[in-house]
Amino acid sequence: MLTIYFLLAILYPVLLGRMKAIWEKSQRPIQLKGPSEMVTVIIPFRNEAENLPSIYRSVRALNYRPLQVLFVNDCSEDDSVFILSKLLAQTNEVDMSFEILHAQGIGKKSALHTGIQHACSEIILTTDADCDLPVFWVDLMVSSFIEKEVQLVAGPVISEGGTDFLRRFQQIEWASVLLATHTGFALRKPLMCSGANLAYRKSAFLEVDGYIGNEHIMSGDDEFLLKKVIRHFGVESVRYIKEEEVLVLTKAQASWSRLFSQKVRWASKWKLHQSAIHSFSSILPVLFQLIFLSSFVLLSQGKQGVIVFCFLWGAKMISEYWSLSFVLGSFSINQPRWSVNLTSIFHPIYVMRVVFGALLGKFDWKGRNSLDKP
Template sequence: MVFEILLYALGAVAFIQFIYYIFIFGKFSFGKPVSGKPKNIPVSVIVCAKNEAENIKQFVPLLLEQNYPTFELVLIDDASSDETRELFEEFEKQDSRVKLVKVDNNEAFWGNKKYALTLGIKAAKYEYLLFTDGDCYPNSKNWISEMTSHFTQQKTIVLGYGAYIKVKNSLLNKIIRFETLLTATQYFGWAKIGKPYMAVGRNLAYKKEEFFNVRGFMDHMKVRSGDDDLFINQAATSKNTTICYSEDSFTYSEAKKSFKEWFNQKRRHVSTAKHYKVFNRFQLSLFYFSQLAFLLLAIVLLAFQYQWMIVAGIVVLRYIFAWFSLGFAAGKLKEKDVMYWFPIFEIFLIFTQLNVFITNLFSKPAHWK
């Protein structure tokens, strides 16, 4: 009787996974690409950096080489202790399109990236804003053009893809990129069905009016992270949000090089997600717990060889539809190589996530300093 109940439970969580992968994530995975129309609207590209001197030297020139007629580059130095501010000042002297915003430590907003970004947004002279980070670079000279081409009168928020640089023979790099692929497939899929809930600040665009419509970051200013996902969670709707995932629109940054650094990064992301809207917290939790439950139920039933042919069939079917859904998404986001490891990476991430939840119960993660 107990094993029969477990078998029914396995079928139920497999069905939940089917709904997610085929009908929600599948809206992105299997959907036809939608090309935007070039707008040539004036754009303020905003980069907030803190102690990013080495990256700034490499990446700011790439931003200034963008093939776009009218844009300014708003460089925000958030109280850096290295040469970041000096480098920004040099760029400002050399190019009239560069505007430097200097942020000094403020007792009320000590080390708060949202405060620095607010000053940068207010300083931007154009209505359309495009964001990336100091450690990122665009994949092409058409990055601005691609991202802004998806703006319309109704669509005033554009979610982009922030990829990580591929590192040959690095298993951790592949794990990080697989997680990034899964996360993007989720937020693109939900956006496609009219339920946008997050974005990444490495590649995000919106009109300035959207920022002021929700009073900027004021409602979550005390949450140290979330300048991207918490803002989108609050401001994005089915009517004002769209996505952009053409290869020319990607940005790239360097992934964490050690498991400890990556684990701490995940802790920050999870601690931020608890501030999402109730429905978003529910759908994310349901997806994760259906993954965990499916794995545990399958292991128990197969270990006791209860109706093992049926159980094996459910397991194989589940991995086939999940593989297809993520595989098509990986093709669109140029991450096909991580799919060869799909079952192993998924299992590893499930238990890593569980470890993150438990760790966060006993201590708070470190944020932007």
């Protein structure tokens, strides 16, 4: 038993070191595509009254022109449409058009599909209403489509920072997600991406039949589309841009209960991908966390057990600080060592809580229940 924990204490840092090396190696030159063809930005929203003014200002500040911006209402029950209508009524842009659409169905996928039907451009970008966009976001995402074989481009997303542990925890966890996402793309085995920072050709979306086959699932508008594009066009048709200039900031969850609901919603679709690689990549991190939690039994195994326990957790905390601080640093984000170390200690418990919720398959999100039918 001691041998298993000892080997994990060596394997885990090696794995993180390999992922960090891949991140560090794959730098790409930033290219700005000058204003030319129209690009469409689709922003689905549901009960986002407090966030719409911010995303509206963020979109207005984008450098790219000409731009079509489609806000798609997913059955909001608050003042979202009223607030957004007032904002758009004050808009007077020559090369930027705004429109509020109402989803032809229920759920985010229906909202996105409605926006895609109304898109006037070939290149479509999607984001969420609780995000903040970098000024050259469109320019840089669009530049990848210079290569004709490229059908879909994904970019990094991270939660906003803060001084409390909840917000620090979320940002550090996002760093681990970005590290895993980039590794998948770099090894030509993409596993995930985020619809908050995604671009694709409208023709590609239509050719792979969009969300048909997974429209009944509350989440996955990003990952299921990614898999469809890869199956149809090949892995060379997708790209991932990890540079700071395209980093999209998303609003941090305000409570642990909301954070768990969000993560359970994302994790609950793991078994629906019908991919052995995806299943393995989902199960492996859980196994790591299970072993870390079970290692407390070592404290009852005498002096040798205590030594191995300290070695294991020391290796975990040092390697996670080393790799995740590097990822955060590449986006000019600094987290104190204590917050990363505390996250390392708490994360196994957090993961198992999310796994338990995902296995039950029950969660609430923005006034909807996972058992509701879209």
